[in-house]
Amino acid sequence: MSTLTKTDIVETNINDEYYLKLSSDPVKFEPVNDITDVFFDDFKQQVFAIRSGGVTGVIVKGLEDNINFRMDDKGPVISIKFSPDMNILAIQRSVTSVEFINYSSVNALDSIQYSQSCKGKNATILGFVWTHANEILFVTDHGVEHFQIIPDKRFVKSLKSLNIAVHWFIFCPQSFLMLLSSGHMGNQMQALYVTPGNLHKITKFEIETITTKPGKLAVSERDVALAVLYGIPCIIVVRHQPSDSIRSVGLTFLYIYTIHKMMTVKKSHIIKLDMNGRFAINVVDNLIIVHHQASKTSMVFDVMLPGVSDGTVIHHTSVAPPKSIKPYSLRVPGLNISEYVNQSYQLYSPNWVVFQPNIVIDAKLGCLWYIELQLDKLAKLITNKVQLVQFLMHRKNSKQILIQFIMDLIMQMPTTLVDIPIIFERLNSVYRNHLENEIQSIMGTPLQNNTKIVHFVSNSFKYKIFIDQSDIYSHILSKFSEDKIDSKMIIWILLEYIRSLSEHGIPVQHYIYELVITTLVHKKAYYQLHQLLQYHVVSDSKPLACLLLSLENLYPAAHQLALDMLKRLNIAHEEIIEVLLSKGHILPALRYIRSIHKSDDVCARKFLEAAKVTNDCILFYSVYKFFEQRNLKLHNTTGFAKSERCQPYVQHFKKLFRTNT
């Protein structure tokens, strides 16, 4: 009985670990029905609901927008999009032209409409995209036409055009990259990089064909997505390998092509999906999310995690086992008019349409969600500790989770000590990069190091967070109290941390050293402390020397160590003299000031007073004579200058040694 309950609990826990969820507050719009058409613009992420061809109203909704206007019904709309600045509305109602209406938030739609036909003869417009400001691209089956709209003059100016047979196209508003499917089989890929006023062709490439049914394209539009992963534009292609004689079930792969410097395209990663059927792709926080409709699960992939390289391409496996998106429920009106009940919603619905980077739309329901990552849940499913650290460092808002993970790891000491070095190594190599960037930004960018800068920039794209010494100290190391963990383990962690910092050439902060010293003292591990100081593990500083001096009662050798440290600092002459005098070591103090050639500057009173209180006549005599010699050298007389206020000691000397006079 009890075991049953136990497994129940475990199961619920596992089921709790949904690492993906729909945004809790969806963008709601009027669902598709007989009189309402719905369009989505993935550039501005706006949903257009057009009632009765616009006569009864067009409602534009986005995360922040909620716009209403009316327009004339001039036939069915194929596509509708606002320009980036929201000053022009483009409507496509035919396959040969696009209409433009000026728009402003104050006056809504302008009454006058102007249009532009595609220039290619017999060409069919496949679609259009706004690019920069008032620039627009028409993609036809014969090529790409680039126009600039001048709204004040209601004039469309042709900029550039490109002739190429196009089957379909997709556009990525983040990277301004357009991908055209071309060639006989549709597997000749031409990518274009759109800059203001210009189109740049990127090297053509071919996606190898897999036996396709005649009359069908080798690569279909819905199997391709454009994304930006870690600051680098990517083309993600789903490849279905049909079943053959060996396998009864087909295989599916993701090919990832990366675009380097907007010049060349290279197939760089391959991901094997252990499923087949329909897939949809999203990108969240630089992770590739693959939704699988048949199994109602989603998978997560990270191209930055290490994979198996075959020389040119890296093969990756999923970050965590496939999981469904977290169950979602809708608030719907209940039986009573004032009541609302939660009704569970069918995820992975056939009505879903997925847009880049992370949008899911159910047009029948009238909802737009953003796919969100539940990083804490995902982190629990990654078993490889080193990979987890690396994974978390590439995520946004992961610092707290990473810190908690390190905390947990330390609490499981001693067996986990073996994992600590490599984890610190990861943390500190990113930390060092960050410090280098910081220095570089302070110093300005030197011209000759251009290649290096590129490297840094890509690093800053790669790593979203870094953990510095103050994080480690205040969130981790200082949080452990004696009763939670053996202080020996704290020492192990601290030394491991200092070693890792040192191997990366990062100067260790004073508070880390202080914690080492106080923890060792608390544990009464004085000899270990002594050895650490002896090998200069703890860097010299005045505050640490003072800390050591204060430990003399507990560990007598601390005094010697403190003096050594002060001497090495080479700027602590005053302190050394004070320490020696406080111990009554007057002659060593004099010997010291003579060795550093500071005899002329010291305060004679201090020494004479110290010598006087010892009641040692010989000592007093020696000190007095030392200063007489100094006076002779400085002022050509053995007497003390008045400003030195040494009269009482002169008297004392006379009393002791000049009985005759």
Add this chain to the structure above:
Amino acid sequence: MSSKSEITLEHFYIFNNTYAKKEGEEKNKILYYYPAKVDIDNQIKNIGLSEAIIKFTESFNPGQSCDYCHTQKTRQIYFQPEIHFWMVMIVGVPFITKENDGTTYMEYLNDEVSSTVCQAILKQAYTIFRLFMGSFDNILNEPDCGSVILLRYKLDHFYSRYLLSLKLNNSDILDIFHGLVFLPLDKITFLRVQCFMNLIEATFPQVKYTAFLYNNQLVWSGLEPEDMQVVYNYLINTLLPAHLEKELDDSSISRNSSSPFTTSHYGKFVTGPSSINDVKKLPKVFINYSTKPISLYLIVYRALNATVCLFVDSTNSPMFYTTLDSFLGVQLTSLVNSISEQYSKHTSVTTESSPRYLYFNKLNLAYKSTIHNDHKRFSNVIVTSEVLRIITDINSDTSRLKETGEIVIKTMSDYWIVGKLSNLREFFVIIQQKNASIIEIDDEVNRLCDQQLKSIFFH
């Protein structure tokens, strides 16, 4: 001219004066007596004499017992290691047989025997016994069979072999220091060693303490210094030389041959099994007397020039040695590489004519000597025995100086011996130079201080 005799061990005995309550029970006092051939009456007589001297001198200086007694032919050393237990060592003073007017007589060279060195040897004889056998008190109170009989048995078992290895004639100031030679290393390499040792402790919970040596020099000690000095001197003077000798004798195995467990690394057990089927008894050591006495097994493992000491409380777990061997062997081999890189940077060449020095810090027991070759003591001393004796004498004097001081001595054979004391450290410089003035010697000493002691406060 006739030959000079050597310092000899005449008597060595241990007694407890409370074991004889009544007259006639005197022999009960005797716990150990060397040489065994001395008859019981003489044993009782000699012990009685020592007791009398101790008692008599105590009346002059209550609370502080007599350390040693000089006679013409012997030097007698008294040491009370534990309450009511006394150890006495009597050494014969070397002599020269001379002839005068046809009669031969012996001239005893009392100066050639240093009481402080003898005292140090006697103390070492006790601490090494205590390390391997436990303190006298431990043995008496051992739960199973602790008794005076057991103590007598253990003393006899230990000292009858130990005394034979005593090298009275090759002992010097280093026996007084009973110190440790630390390997100079940079911070990162030291931290690598330290973290490696921590990892051993974390991986093998049986391991309670660790120590790491390289080329007979200490890098890290988890033991307290008073324990480490005994273990260290045992390692470098007894265990490791014997181990190397054994390996050299065994011609089929070269010195850096690989482990008997695997061929992938160079590590092997010095104490512990020498092959996978070998079940050798591990030495047991008794440590931590100043805080909480504990007995642990000592595993010594060596790979290339590195020696790892592990103090473990049990070796029962199966495959313990095999997992330990594969863990230590592989990691040590790479660690040793980074140490040896550092080591070659730090070794400076001392030429024949350059001044020799000896440094000792009593707070961490570190010493460094260029008057002893290669840290292999005995018979490898570069200076004369006269110089060594003077150093010992200066050392006795500096212990009377307060915080700081300097003593300069010039010998007839143009040796200058300078002893400096500062900040609880001792520094001895030996310069052999004809026609040198004290100012030149002082300059030379200061130059050497600057060179060797620049990172410490020594003025």
